[in-house]
Amino acid sequence: MNIIVKIVFLICLLASYSVSATIKIVTTTQDLASIANIVGGENVEVKSLTPGTRDPHYAEAKPSMIRKVYRADLLLLIGADIEIGWLPALLRSARNSDVQKGSRGYLDLSSSIDLLGKLKIATDRSMGDVHAKGNPHYWLDPNNGILMSQVIAERLTELDPENKESYRQRQSTFENKLAQKIVEWREKLLPLKGKSVVAYHKSLTYLAEAFDFKIVAEVEPKPGISPSAKHLNKLVNLIKEQNIKLLILEPYYEKRSSELLSKKTGIQIAVLPQSVGAMPEIENYFDLFDGIVSELKIAGNF
Amino acid sequence: MADWIILLPAFVMMALMIATHTYLGLHVLARGIIFVDLALAQIAALGVSIAFLFGQESHGYESQGYAFGATLIAAFGFAKLRELPNKTIREVTIGCVYVVATALSIVILSRSSQGMEELKAMFNGNVLWVQWHEIMTVAIAYIVLSLLHVLYHKKFQALSFSTSETTEESIEKPPFIWEFLFFATFALTITLAVNIAGVLLVFAFLIIPAFSASIIVDSFLARLLVGWLMGILGSAIGLWLSLLADLPVGATVVSVLGVLPIIAISFGFIKSRR
Numbered sequence: 001m002n003i004i005v006k007i008v009f010l011i012c013l014l015a016s017y018s019v020s021a022t023i024k025i026v027t028t029t030q031d032l033a034s035i036a037n038i039v040g041g042e043n044v045e046v047k048s049l050t051p052g053t054r055d056p057h058y059a060e061a062k063p064s065m066i067r068k069v070y071r072a073d074l075l076l077l078i079g080a081d082i083e084i085g086w087l088p089a090l091l092r093s094a095r096n097s098d099v100q101k102g103s104r105g106y107l108d109l110s111s112s113i114d115l116l117g118k119l120k121i122a123t124d125r126s127m128g129d130v131h132a133k134g135n136p137h138y139w140l141d142p143n144n145g146i147l148m149s150q151v152i153a154e155r156l157t158e159l160d161p162e163n164k165e166s167y168r169q170r171q172s173t174f175e176n177k178l179a180q181k182i183v184e185w186r187e188k189l190l191p192l193k194g195k196s197v198v199a200y201h202k203s204l205t206y207l208a209e210a211f212d213f214k215i216v217a218e219v220e221p222k223p224g225i226s227p228s229a230k231h232l233n234k235l236v237n238l239i240k241e242q243n244i245k246l247l248i249l250e251p252y253y254e255k256r257s258s259e260l261l262s263k264k265t266g267i268q269i270a271v272l273p274q275s276v277g278a279m280p281e282i283e284n285y286f287d288l289f290d291g292i293v294s295e296l297k298i299a300g301n302f
Numbered sequence: 303m304a305d306w307i308i309l310l311p312a313f314v315m316m317a318l319m320i321a322t323h324t325y326l327g328l329h330v331l332a333r334g335i336i337f338v339d340l341a342l343a344q345i346a347a348l349g350v351s352i353a354f355l356f357g358q359e360s361h362g363y364e365s366q367g368y369a370f371g372a373t374l375i376a377a378f379g380f381a382k383l384r385e386l387p388n389k390t391i392r393e394v395t396i397g398c399v400y401v402v403a404t405a406l407s408i409v410i411l412s413r414s415s416q417g418m419e420e421l422k423a424m425f426n427g428n429v430l431w432v433q434w435h436e437i438m439t440v441a442i443a444y445i446v447l448s449l450l451h452v453l454y455h456k457k458f459q460a461l462s463f464s465t466s467e468t469t470e471e472s473i474e475k476p477p478f479i480w481e482f483l484f485f486a487t488f489a490l491t492i493t494l495a496v497n498i499a500g501v502l503l504v505f506a507f508l509i510i511p512a513f514s515a516s517i518i519v520d521s522f523l524a525r526l527l528v529g530w531l532m533g534i535l536g537s538a539i540g541l542w543l544s545l546l547a548d549l550p551v552g553a554t555v556v557s558v559l560g561v562l563p564i565i566a567i568s569f570g571f572i573k574s575r576r
Binding site for chain 1: 305308309311412428429430431432433544545548549550551
């Protein structure tokens with residue numbers, strides 16, 4: 001049985017080499033897909049394994065995922081353990097040696113970014129959904145978007161030196177546009193500067209870092225654990241004491257606890273797109289922050 | 303990669319499950335303790351939860367050990383069930399075990415978010431990710447268990463098919479140790495499958511092919527063969543659909559299996575009219 005499988009695999013492998021010269025990129029999230037698409041242009045073909053509407057911590061096992069990884073020349077992942085629940089199993093099942101950990105077709109973007117919230121002590125599961133390697137939601141700081149585009153362009157150049165110049169050009173166009181946009185976004189969010197905000201999950205830290213507001217509490221008592229009545233009560237007191245006006249959360253979290261807090265304290269809820277594709281109108285990395293900024297402006301009433 | 307290659311490991315795993323589960327399902331149907339399998343599967347999940355609490359990796363051999371230990375204890379309890387005089391009381395007891403085991407898993411895993419995800423995974427399963435070496439382990443275990451059941455098939459048959467109240471005196475029941483052995487092999491079969499394929503698929507494979515086949519044919523062997531055929535067909539169609547429409551594999555297969563009893567009932571209806 002195993003030998004037959006291997007022979008069929010080999011045949012498929014040979015067939016896939018002869019098909020086309022474009023680099024097939026598969027990404028774990030749509031944010032990565034968007035940046036890779038912009039940097040790679042017509043020289044690449046990009047597919048995302050998870051839709052932006054879903055929490056990237058979890059992914060349903062679907063046959064198409066194995067197919068995508070099997071055919072990929074380059075795998076881009078967020079890393080820092082965010083995909084730990086599903087990517088290792090998927091990589092084992094897809095058996096594509098080009099994109100296994102350690103090969104050139106495997107690019108963990110988190111290794112090029114200075115992650116927030118790195119832990120110096122060992123974690124155990126009682127601490128909740130804590131990432132020992134650091135907070136993996138770094139794409140929510142647009143400054144990291146620049147870093148990501150640089151690393152992706154570098155790796156594409158390595159894999160496809162012929163098109164070096166076009167990767168360099170598209171990356172620098174992206175970088176310039178993003179730098180410009182960051183100034184614009186920061187200006188729009190000026191009223192939020194230094195303000196205290198409540199978040200649902202520990203995932204929006206990078207956003208706060210990028211736009212200078214403070215997340216003083218989370219609706220979840222521990223990352224990934226739904227709030228208890230006791231914890232919600234504490235939050236009500238905190239919100240009233242510090243006169244906090246804004247609660248931010250991603251669309252896929254339950255809203256009942258947040259609505260309860262809003263009812264009791266009058267705090268405004270802003271549902272922020274956390275990823276490209278989180279809402280139909282968020283089509284690329286620029287739309288993502290345009291969307292976040294406009295949601296914050298509406299809820300913050302400024 | 304040819305598309306069927308993606309699904310081949312999942313299909314082989316399901317075929318192994320159908321082979322053993324249909325057989326066990328026929329026993330369980332005859333005994334009228336349908337929910338014993340759901341309860342056992344849930345107890346296997348509870349064992350994994352407890353392993354998780356003690357910091358074990360969810361798919362490691364240690365947690366498998368916890369799961370098997372928990373189901374073995376339950377197996378002992380269920381083997382004692384036959385001493386209960388009343389069939390309703392037996393079903394009620396099994397029902398209680400099921401709900402409480404589920405609730406305990408939730409309580410244990412509530413402190414850990416990854417744990418809650420584990421719980422969902424134990425229910426849905428991820429048969430698509432199954433590896434060939436895992437399949438080998440399951441296959442070897444199932445072959446050993448099958449040999450045991452084939453060698454001592456008279457004892458096991460007597461256990462299940464003489465326990466109904468009417469025939470109680472006519473056939474001599476084998477001693478308690480056989481009853482325990484039956485539930486222990488049952489427990490091992492389920493533990494191995496739940497870890498890979500999830501409670502949902504395990505329960506579906508235990509009940510649906512066996513039940514559908516029982517409507518159409520009468521002898522044990524015929525039911526087993528028809529059950530296997532239906533199970534394999536249903537799984538193949540389910541897998542193919544999941545590939546075509548890109549749906550989660552386990553749930554799609556169970557949905558397709560749901561059609562089997564309907565086909566069986568209409569078939570039985572036609573047969574009885576003739």
